[in-house]
Each structure stands twice: as structure tokens, then as C-alpha cells.
Amino acid sequence: MPISRSDVSKGAPRQPAKARSRPTAASRARPRTNRESREDSVERIYHSALRLFVQQGYRSTSIDEIAAGAGLTKGGVYFYISKKEHLMAQMLDDIAARYIDAVIARIQAEEMTAQERLVAFMHSQVSFALEWPEEVLLLVMASVEFSKSGDMLTKKIDEIYGRMRSFIVQTIEEGMAKKVFKTKLHPSAAASFYVATHDGMMLEWYRRAAQTDGPELVRVFREAFLRVLS
Amino acid sequence: MPISRSDVSKGAPRQPAKARSRPTAASRARPRTNRESREDSVERIYHSALRLFVQQGYRSTSIDEIAAGAGLTKGGVYFYISKKEHLMAQMLDDIAARYIDAVIARIQAEEMTAQERLVAFMHSQVSFALEWPEEVLLLVMASVEFSKSGDMLTKKIDEIYGRMRSFIVQTIEEGMAKKVFKTKLHPSAAASFYVATHDGMMLEWYRRAAQTDGPELVRVFREAFLRVLS
């Protein structure tokens, strides 16, 4: 009974979730049907896990904490997930689908120059990150936590980042073929630069949320990247 | 009896250290004196911990693993460290001293323009990172693992990064006062850009060590940063 919420969370309001230490039946609006109840719980688990994973890291977050944040007990969480690892994998897939694959698909569907494609990609990612910063951070932080750990999740992270890199490399190659980009930089190096800056930016933004002007950082990022390609 | 090896590791050869699971007497050249023995063990613990922390993260690395990597037993490691947390703190201090404070001190000691200072700083850090990539990675990864965790280490990391940021901000302000930099970017935003790119670069390099051309990435980084300031 795997979690999947690709579309569920769209407009989901982030509940403040003040460490509701003991879940009571009354603490959540009781949904009528099983279907609703299920979706509700899945939603709560997802958000609880997302918040906690980003804040404390995957390994430092216990199922108990996730459960408490979701207004359930440990056993209740295990009704929906089979393993902690699977929950994380599910979440990463979910985010990748929305943050990477959907964006690429939309862009590929339209007629554009390579440069336009790249800009569109950046803009889409930036918009997404502004709306759902935690999901993007989960990706970035997971890529750090699992980079070489030999964990089952290492592979998944690699694949996800691989898809992002491939798109950029392809687009740059296309642009170079059409002489849009004049850089002598190897496309894969350029992709690395994109990824590196992307990840660094997200981390910096999170670490210094209060002191950092996100949009300005993004503007600098975009210009730096495009100038690198010219 | 805190570990301290600020200068010890200078030319220390990284031993390959293929998970020597059980320490045997034969596995290390038996040093004659106590003094040597202590330094040797400290060195081994430091390197074992460094490698493992970078690879698996602090929290996922057990003292047992560190001990095995150092050719000691758990108890032996605890003879040198009082707490796992202190080992990490010690290591971070050590690295910060060499990677940040020493570099800044050296640069401040010389007569240079703001621009030259910044370039010198970047170059010094880059050289260091090329020679001791794991130490720099430890800093970056720790900054992710402990960013908001409320851990004792959070404060330490914040201070270290704070020192790096301060230097950059000061230097840029100086440069702006003397009209060397014309950017309208706020100095602290520029510092954030530096830090973000620095961290992202290190992570990307580590994740894709095999496929990435480190020096090229660095060149791009430098140019991007300097162009941002002009």
C-alpha cells in the first residue's frame, strides 16, 4: 500500500503542526469515508516527514516523530509505509516527478530555442522552489546525506540528478550545434555548474532564510549561469 | 586530552585503509615510544573519522567503524576522545583554523586591493581544497547535517561560516568604497553567492568525482563570482 501523492498536495495548506505530542481523535477533522481518511493520513504523514527530514535529516528523524507530527502512532504510520526507506524513496520520486520530469516534459512539448529552453527550465524550477521550498530542499539534502553512503537511496538520488543533468547537457549540446552558445565549456561541465549552483543556492537560502534575499540570489544565479554559457 | 593535529597532518600520506575490519598487531608499524604511539593513534583516528564522516555523514558513522578504520577498538578511541561530538567539534575547529582563519590572516597581512584579496582568498581555498578535499567536504557536509538541528555542533558550524562570510563582506565593502567593484549587489548577498557556489561546487565535485573536471569547475566558479562583482 505505497504512498503516492503526486497530485494530492497541490494546494495543501501546510499545517503549523506545533508538536502535537499526543494525537487525539478530536485533533483532526474526522473525514467521512475510508477513502478520505486514507488520503488524509497519507497527506499528514507526507507533510510531517517532509518537515522533519528537511529539518533534522532522514536518519535523525524517527518514525515516532513522524507519527506524532501526523497525529498518528508509530503503528499507524506503518499501516501506510512498509519501511522508512520506502517512504523516503516515495517522497523523492514524487518530488522528482513534479520538480524535474514534469518540467522537462512541459518544456520539451513546446517549440523553443535551446537558450529559451534553458531559461524556461530555470524559471520553472525557481517558481517551484519558491512555492515548495521544502520539497526541493529534501532533494538537495538527501543528495548530501546519501551521496556515497551505499544506501539504497543513493541510487535513486543519482538517477534523479542524472535526469536533471541529462536535460541540461542535451539542451546545451543542441544549442552549441546551432551556435546559440559559444562557450568552450564542456556541456557536462556546464551542467555540473548548474547543479552545483542550484544546490548551493538552496542550501544557503535555507541556512540563512532570515538574512537572505531569495529572489536576488536567484537573479544572480540565473545571470551567472547564462553568462557562463555565452 | 583533546585531539589536536593542526600541523600534524601536513604531509601525512592518506593510507588507503580498506575497511581493516579487525585490528591486528601487524596492521600498523608499531611505534617505539608512547609519544609516537599517541600521535600515531590520534592521526589514525582523525583520518578514519574524516573519511567516514564525509562518506556516510556524522550520525551514520559509529565509533566502532572509526575504531576499525584506525586499527583500534572502541575503547581505544574513547581513550582519546571524550565524546563523539567533541571529536567532530575538534575536527571542525582544526579545519576552520587551516582553511579559513589561517588563509584570512595571511591575506590580511599583505598589501593588496580588495579585488586582489578576494582572488587570493579564492585561490588559497581552492588550493587547499585540491590538496585536502575531504577536510573541506567535512565542513560543507556538516553545515548541511547540522544546519537547523539544534545540535551543539550547529553553533560551531554557524560561527565558522560566519567568519568566512564576514571576511568576504568586509572585503567587498572595502572594494566598493574604493570603487573597485561597481556591482549594486548588496555585499552580504554577494557573500551568500560565494558561499552557495563554494558549497555547491564542493558537493558536486565529490558526488561526481570521476566525471567532473575539478579545475575547470573552479575556473568557472571564479569567473562567475568576479563577474558578479563587476
Next chain:
Amino acid sequence: MPISRSDVSKGAPRQPAKARSRPTAASRARPRTNRESREDSVERIYHSALRLFVQQGYRSTSIDEIAAGAGLTKGGVYFYISKKEHLMAQMLDDIAARYIDAVIARIQAEEMTAQERLVAFMHSQVSFALEWPEEVLLLVMASVEFSKSGDMLTKKIDEIYGRMRSFIVQTIEEGMAKKVFKTKLHPSAAASFYVATHDGMMLEWYRRAAQTDGPELVRVFREAFLRVLS
């Protein structure tokens, strides 16, 4: 989820519990409901801990031993207690409530002379000790084990003994005011004598259970104490 069994153990039969080293499913009557299961386990933990703490002392008793005695595993015990220290604190509170506070409350509720009050107090404590010797011993032994150790439990023990002393001091003062007691002994010295003799008696009885005639010791104790006051 703190243990609390103030009233649970009333008529609970002490099972002999010969170091049932490995818990087997068969080793306990499997209770039907959760409620029963919880109460049963709590009871088993309490008794196992009581026996072991009295026999070996708090610090020499491991959670593993308590668990084995309760037919559980270490983890199972930790489902009920949060810390070993809390288990002990809980037990001491529990015993103090029954052995001291309840007894005082009952006596204070009735009309009696100071002398009668004192005798009633002694009798109540003696009856209790004859029925639940281990609980009283736990108090006495803990008062030795933690007397000056700076442990969190030191404070608790002090408070408990303080309540006993206060009652005696007050009652003697009352009796002296009404000329019932003619002793020139300071009330607090008399209370000290009571406590000292009480503790010594319990220890002696325990150490020499086989060779000592408990009731006779008690008789001597009572007479000695009352004569001291006259």
C-alpha cells in the same frame, strides 16, 4: 507513560521468580486485552526491579536483569520506563505514599494523644513492613546508596525521609507541650533516634532474616523508643 501502581499491588502474590533467564511465551499467562497486558507487564517490572534493587542495589542491577525477571526484553522494559532513574523514583514515590503519607494521613484524621499517635504510627509501619518488607527495604537501602551521591535520587530520598521526620518531630512537640512526654531530649534528636533504629532494624532483619525473630526485634524497638521519650 509512567509506571504507577499505588493500588495495583495490594494483594498481588509475589511470584517466586527464579531468574527466568530467557522469557518464553509460555512463561506467563498470556492476558487477553491490551489493558491487562499493560498492567501485567508493569506489575512484573515493578516486582522484578523491587527484588533486584533490594538484593543487589540499584546501581548493580541492570535493565537486562530486570527485564529477564519480568519475562520481557530490555526494549520491552523501556516501553514502560523512560529512564532507569525514573523507574526508581516512581517506585520510591509509590512506597513513600503508602508507607509514610497514607499512614500519617490516617493517623492525623483521628483524635488521639501524641503518645497514641506515635504508637499508632509505629504499629502501622511495622504492619506494613511485615507485609511488604521489600518495599521498606528499598527505601532504607536507597537512603544509603544515594545519601551523598549528588544523584537526582538523593533529593527524593531526602524529601521522603523529611516527611517521616517532620511527623515525628511535630507529634513529639505536641506531646511535650501537653506534658505527655517528659524527656529532655530534643524532638529532632528523638526523631533521629526513631529513624536510625527503624533503618537499622530493617537492615538487620534483612541481613539475618533466617536467624532473626522479626516481631521480637520490633517489640524491643518500640519499647526502647517509648522509654526514650518518657
Next chain:
Amino acid sequence: MPISRSDVSKGAPRQPAKARSRPTAASRARPRTNRESREDSVERIYHSALRLFVQQGYRSTSIDEIAAGAGLTKGGVYFYISKKEHLMAQMLDDIAARYIDAVIARIQAEEMTAQERLVAFMHSQVSFALEWPEEVLLLVMASVEFSKSGDMLTKKIDEIYGRMRSFIVQTIEEGMAKKVFKTKLHPSAAASFYVATHDGMMLEWYRRAAQTDGPELVRVFREAFLRVLS
């Protein structure tokens, strides 16, 4: 090379011993000969252990703490003792010899009535306890810590207490034979009363050192005991 200091400690000044955390050679007056040095260290270990055992209990005191208190290191302590247990056994023997056996021997050597003998015994013990309270406390506390623990020390404690009991029982029997004591109390019960009150008194005194008037407690103790026998 067992410790033995039966006579050494007579007038030894208790050093304040403010947790001298790191022993330095300079921290103690360097004795000239080996012989002196040895006696000095033995003395220091003995006193350090005594203080700590009484304060924290045997099991809660580590060799490291004893060593620090003696101005030595762990290894240094182990030069004099073979096992922690042996140190304790040695100390108990030592104390018993002075506090019990020597006292009995002296009294047996003189011509006295049974009553005089008992009084003399009490007085001797009381004097000793006033001068060396810690040694007596060690005996009492050890009797609690090891009463039924199955430890090697249990036997030793039992023997020591046995010698004290035997003397009292014998003396009372003698007195009863000569009609000096008229009590119907069984001699061994009277001995138990003595031991119980003795132990309780010592503990109470220690626990409430500040608030308790030792000598008064002792006077009450003596009178209570003698009245019990009449």
C-alpha cells in the same frame, strides 16, 4: 604486594584532596627512599578510596577517581592493588581489626563483669567512630551494599559482623549466667538490637551530619541498649 596499613594511618592527617585532577610530580612532597614512597602512596590510595567509597559507594567509585584522589594514575594504583575487590577487602579487614578485634582483645584481657565489658565495648567503638567515622561508615555501608549480592565481599562482611555479634552474645550469656542481666530477651536478639542500632545510628549520623548531635545520639543509644538488657 597487598596493601596493609593497620598501624600506618594512626595519626595520618586527612588531606583535603580537592580533586587534584592531574597529578604532577610536584604535587606531593617527594619522599626520599622507596620504602617511604611506597608507604606514602599506599596511604594516599587508602584515604582516597575510603573517602570515595563512603561518599559514593564501592561500585560507583572508579579506579580513576581513586587514583586522582591519591595523586596517581590508574596504572599507579594497580601497582599496589591487584583488584578493586581486593582493595576493598583489605580495607575492611583493616578496619575490622582495629574497630572490632583489637577492641575485643583489649577488653578480654582485663578483669570485668559482663556489664562492664559491654559498656567498655560500646565506649571503645564510640570513641573510635568519633575519631574515624569514615572507617566505621565503610563497614556499615558495605554491609548494605553487599548484604545479599553474592559478591565475594558478602562473605567477608558476614564474618566481620559475625565476630562482633559473637562477642556480644557471649558476654550477655555470661552476664545472664551470673544474673547480672535479667532480661528474658534471647542473647542473639539483643545482639541484633545492638547491631541494628549501631548501624542505624552511624547511617543517620552520616546522612544528617549537620543537623544531628552525634554525642547525644550516642548517649541515647547506650541507655536504650542497657535498659533493654535490664
Next chain:
DNA sequence: CATGAATGAGAGTTCATTCAT
């Protein structure tokens, strides 16, 4: 005579996971 390094056995505690109800 004493130090300092090291071991190994265990202690307390946490936590992913399972399962009967």
C-alpha cells in the same frame, strides 16, 4: 615506581520493525 595506551565486556538507551487486537 609509575605512566599512558589499549582492550573487552557490559551498561543505558534508541529505534525500525512486527503483530495481535
Next chain:
DNA sequence: GATGAATGAACTCTCATTCAT
């Protein structure tokens, strides 16, 4: 659909003890 009880493995840390120097 969810709870609460329980397990077992792993983890951090402590400590009596040994031994080369």
C-alpha cells in the same frame, strides 16, 4: 484503519584490567 506492546539490533559511553616502556 489504527493502536499499543514488544523485540532485537545497534549505538554511545564507562570501566576494571593488562602491559610495554
